[in-house]
Amino acid sequence: MxxxxxxxxxxxxxxxxxxxxxxxxxxxxxxxxxxxxxxxxxxxxxxxxxxxxxxxxxxxxxxxxxxxxxxxxxxxxxxxxxxxxxxxxxxxxxxxxxxxxxxxxxxxxxxxxxxxxxxxxxxxxxxxxxxxxxxxxKKRISKRKKHFDEMCQDELQxxxxxxxxxxxxxxxxxxxxxxxxxxxxxxxxxxLNFAFLNGTNILKMSIEELQKYGADLARKYERDLSAVEFCQELYVFKEQAPLLFGDIGIKVKKANGFYLLQQIYEHDLQDAFPNICIALRIYSTLPTTSASYEQSFSKLKLIKNYLRSSMSQERL
Structure with missing residues (x-):
């Protein structure tokens, strides 16, 4: 070959x-x-x-x-x-x-x-x-016995x-x-749940729309977010974000969620907007891929093999 x-x-x-x-x-x-x-x-x-x-x-x-x-x-x-x-x-x-x-x-x-x-x-x-x-x-189709409820002429033929x-x-x-x-x-x-957390939507949406989406997200992540505080933070963030970030404020209009999170931490604003930070962290760490099979060279397989071999050595 x-x-x-x-x-x-x-x-x-x-x-x-x-x-x-x-x-x-x-x-x-x-x-x-x-x-x-x-x-x-x-x-x-x-x-x-x-x-x-x-x-x-x-x-x-x-x-x-x-x-x-x-x-x-x-x-x-x-x-x-x-x-x-x-x-x-x-x-x-x-x-x-x-x-x-x-x-x-x-x-x-x-x-x-x-x-x-x-x-x-x-x-x-x-x-x-x-x-x-x-x-x-055109290949020959083998004939077979037809049942009483079938048509006389097969469609495939x-x-x-x-x-x-x-x-x-x-x-x-x-x-x-x-x-x-x-x-x-x-x-x-x-x-769609997190889509409002980007620069374009935050600046373009009305306060009522932002607070509605914020309240919906807080209900889905009630253990992580406080609905009342989250809506209040969105109100302040919408009005002050371009000013809080100084020279890069103009970039907020085109910023994605991960970029906004970076700027919040770079300007030490995480204490002022704790719920927004939590929501952006959740959004930024959502997995983009999924696997339905375990590869033979995967890290999980290597760990399992190591544990099995270690356990057998201890027993010996």
Whole structure:
């Protein structure tokens, strides 16, 4: 394989989007070279199992439907990976991560609306390099016994290959979009709860609006915030913030919550606005990412392994 392919081919990860992106891109960008390598193995290998497996893989990647799927998946993963990289930066703030996810959803929805001819044209250019006809072949559908409540003519048999593939890929887009929406709906709601705590909204909103949002937030964090004192602090902060911060007062109009928190501490105003500081600290420390799997190299796994080994040594 190294004779034809200059880059390393990676296995698709079940947990890391960036690893999926790297694996699919490596396969898509080196498809002609991989086909040549498999052809050589098929023709020259003395091991029957290797020849058989190479033949099956070659048949699979020489199928235009496979190339079309790979092309669409590479485009989806590219956008997801771009957002993933931005969200994992050290200086990312919560509102920025929510905006990135909103942009990702809009991008995926726009990709979903692309006509199938767009994807076929893009995949056709790759198929041409691999000497594959850019045509979706109609495969024979096995007949089965129908039940009494089914229609006489199966819907799938009446669809053309392009229509059938379009139906399948729309289901993929819908699933991805719905999963991203489900995972970040909570983040969007949290961001709305704290959205009034930035320079633009503090200066633009009326006192009544600020105090309403402040009271709502205090009810949700009643153990941390005093509703009465918080509303009073918002009233004073709105009127005096540009003056209290001196020369940088003009920047308050465009400041995010983390910047406001920094300025409060730099000017030693945390005792004057304790509840605002607490609210901004909560907002600034909200996690921007979540993980549903534990990586083998994660810090938690290392700690668990250390505790297990220490415990066994004590018992010995």
């Amino acid at each position: 190294k004779k034809y392919v200059k880059t390393n081919l990676k296995a698709s990860s079940q947990t890391r989007w960036s690893a999926k992106h790297v694996a699919v891109n490596a396969l898509l960008n080196n498809l002609p070279e991989i086909a040549e390598a498999l052809e050589e193995v098929k023709q020259t290998s003395r091991a029957p199992e290797a020849k058989c497996e190479a033949g099956h893989l070659l048949t699979a990647i020489k199928d235009f439907k496979f190339i079309l799927n790979l092309t669409i998946w590479a485009n989806i993963l590219r956008e997801i990976n771009r957002g993933n990289i931005e969200i994992q930066k050290e200086d990312i703030i919560f509102s920025r991560s929510v905006a990135l996810m909103d942009g990702l959803l809009k991008t995926l929805q726009k990709m979903r609306q692309n006509p199938m001819e767009h994807w076929i044209k893009e995949a056709g250019e790759i198929a041409e390099k691999s000497s594959v006809d850019p045509i979706l072949q 009446t669809l053309q290959p392009v229509q059938l593939f379009s139906k399948e890929i729309m289901m993929v887009f819908d699933r991805i979009i719905s999963e991203i929406k489900k995972r970040f709906d909570c983040a969007t709601m949290l961001n």
